[in-house]
Amino acid sequence: MRAVDIIAKKRDGQALTSEEIKFFVNGYAAGEIPDYQASAWCMAVLLKGMTDAEATAYTLHMAHSGDVLDLHHIAPCVVDKHSTGGIGDKTTFVVAPLVACHGLPVGKMSGRGLGFSGGTIDKLESIRGFNVSLTTPEFMDMLAKHGIVVSGQSADLAPADGKFYALRDVTATVESLPLIAASIMSKKIASGADAIVLDVKVGKGAFMHTIEEAEALARLMVKIGQGMGRKVSAILSDMNQPLGDAVGNALEVKEAIATLHNGGPADFREHCLICGGKMLELAGKAANLEEAKAMLAKSLADGQAWQKFVEWITAQGGDLSQLEQPETLPKAPHIETVSSQRGGYIKAMDAAEIGKTVVDLGGGRYKKGAPIDYSVGIVFHAKIGSRLTVGAPLFTVHANNSVKLQDACVRLMDALTWSFDPVAAPPHTLKIINAES
Numbered sequence: 371m372r373a374v375d376i377i378a379k380k381r382d383g384q385a386l387t388s389e390e391i392k393f394f395v396n397g398y399a400a401g402e403i404p405d406y407q408a409s410a411w412c413m414a415v416l417l418k419g420m421t422d423a424e425a426t427a428y429t430l431h432m433a434h435s436g437d438v439l440d441l442h443h444i445a446p447c448v449v450d451k452h453s454t455g456g457i458g459d460k461t462t463f464v465v466a467p468l469v470a471c472h473g474l475p476v477g478k479m480s481g482r483g484l485g486f487s488g489g490t491i492d493k494l495e496s497i498r499g500f501n502v503s504l505t506t507p508e509f510m511d512m513l514a515k516h517g518i519v520v521s522g523q524s525a526d527l528a529p530a531d532g533k534f535y536a537l538r539d540v541t542a543t544v545e546s547l548p549l550i551a552a553s554i555m556s557k558k559i560a561s562g563a564d565a566i567v568l569d570v571k572v573g574k575g576a577f578m579h580t581i582e583e584a585e586a587l588a589r590l591m592v593k594i595g596q597g598m599g600r601k602v603s604a605i606l607s608d609m610n611q612p613l614g615d616a617v618g619n620a621l622e623v624k625e626a627i628a629t630l631h632n633g634g635p636a637d638f639r640e641h642c643l644i645c646g647g648k649m650l651e652l653a654g655k656a657a658n659l660e661e662a663k664a665m666l667a668k669s670l671a672d673g674q675a676w677q678k679f680v681e682w683i684t685a686q687g688g689d690l691s692q693l694e695q696p697e698t699l700p701k702a703p704h705i706e707t708v709s710s711q712r713g714g715y716i717k718a719m720d721a722a723e724i725g726k727t728v729v730d731l732g733g734g735r736y737k738k739g740a741p742i743d744y745s746v747g748i749v750f751h752a753k754i755g756s757r758l759t760v761g762a763p764l765f766t767v768h769a770n771n772s773v774k775l776q777d778a779c780v781r782l783m784d785a786l787t788w789s790f791d792p793v794a795a796p797p798h799t800l801k802i803i804n805a806e807s
């Protein structure tokens with residue numbers, strides 16, 4: 371087989387065989403196929419697409435380019451959730467302990483922030499001492515002992531995806547549904563999950579801007595997972611405004627802690643109950659989503675989810691005193707609340723601009739490996755549909771210097787669109803996609 375023939379076949383719109391895809395994936399991972407040929411192949415896939423069978427084969431070969439964890443000695447069913455990335459998404463902090471306290475092990479590999487969207491690993495690192503770099507044996511040991519573990523992506527899992535992803539990032543080939551779906555699913559398959567809930571974000575602050583694109587991606591990922599014997603459901607959720615009120619690493623940890631104490635913003639709490647509920651339902655712990663949500667709501671109310679959270683964070687080295695006294699989490703030196711200068715309703719929020727503002731405050735990075743400031747960010751006091759009178763608080767900015775603070779305040783004011791007429795708060799959950807039986 372020759373790489374050039376495989377590229378030409380895809381360029382001409384023909385479907386590749388599993389053997390041809392395997393040859394290409396393994397050849398690229400081993401350094402035998404150069405970047406220029408892999409780039410041409412990615413572009414051919416982006417332009418000509420893949421059949422579902424090709425996307426499934428590509429996922430399988432990427433997953434098997436490294437270790438594929440078998441966690442069945444720990445539990446018959448290990449669950450995972452994956453978010454495609456958004457603004458204010460701290461769902462893992464609540465959902466992982468919430469599900470684990472029902473005896474369903476959650477083993478999760480998470481990522482750092484990418485572009486304007488935050489990452490769970492950065493948020494976890496705002497807790498003093500928390501260890502995000504676990505080896506595969508440590509990951510398995512933590513899962514066996516505590517039924518919950520969240521770690522950074524290991525280099526041993528789906529290494530071909532790591533190489534392809536970095537290449538796609540600089541060759542304008544990220545935006546291909548089969549390439550995105552295979553990239554996400556190969557990591558989930560390699561990390562040993564039996565049941566996977568995909569949280570596919572839709573809107574201005576997400577990768578997928580329209581519900582049609584998001585649904586196509588979700589259906590493809592569900593199909594790939596199903597083809598590999600995994601139980602998969604996808605939730606399409608709104609990302610035209612931040613999830614919850616807080617955006618920024620330590621501020622989001624505080625909001626997650628409040629939610630685990632049975633408080634927190636209503637939209638975020640409901641999103642956690644739906645994601646966690648689908649995980650329980652997929653794993654057969656509840657007959658349907660409503661029953662699962664009721665079970666989880668009880669665990670928030672009786673403190674069991676909080677106890678599991680404390681067990682998890684401290685087992686991975688996190689400082690208990692910061693969980694018990696969240697005010698001791700990193701705190702920015704400049705904090706200012708901006709009030710509304712007009713009356714009316716918030717009609718729209720530019721979620722992407724909000725995410726970029728947090729990155730520019732120092733809470734995210736545009737370059738891989740750059741340091742971040744865990745303390746900075748924004749807490750919103752009003753969201754789409756809120757009715758405001760003059761002088762009512764709009765948002766609070768947490769910054770590490772006064773110039774950045776003022777800049778953020780101006781940008782955030784511009785990121786809001788107003789209406790004199792009442793505006794309905796948009797639904798957060800747009801659609802749930804289950805595997806076809």
Ligand code: URA
Pocket residue numbers: 535544549550551553554
């Ligand atoms: N996230 C991934 O892991 N891969 C992609 O291709 C896009 C988003």
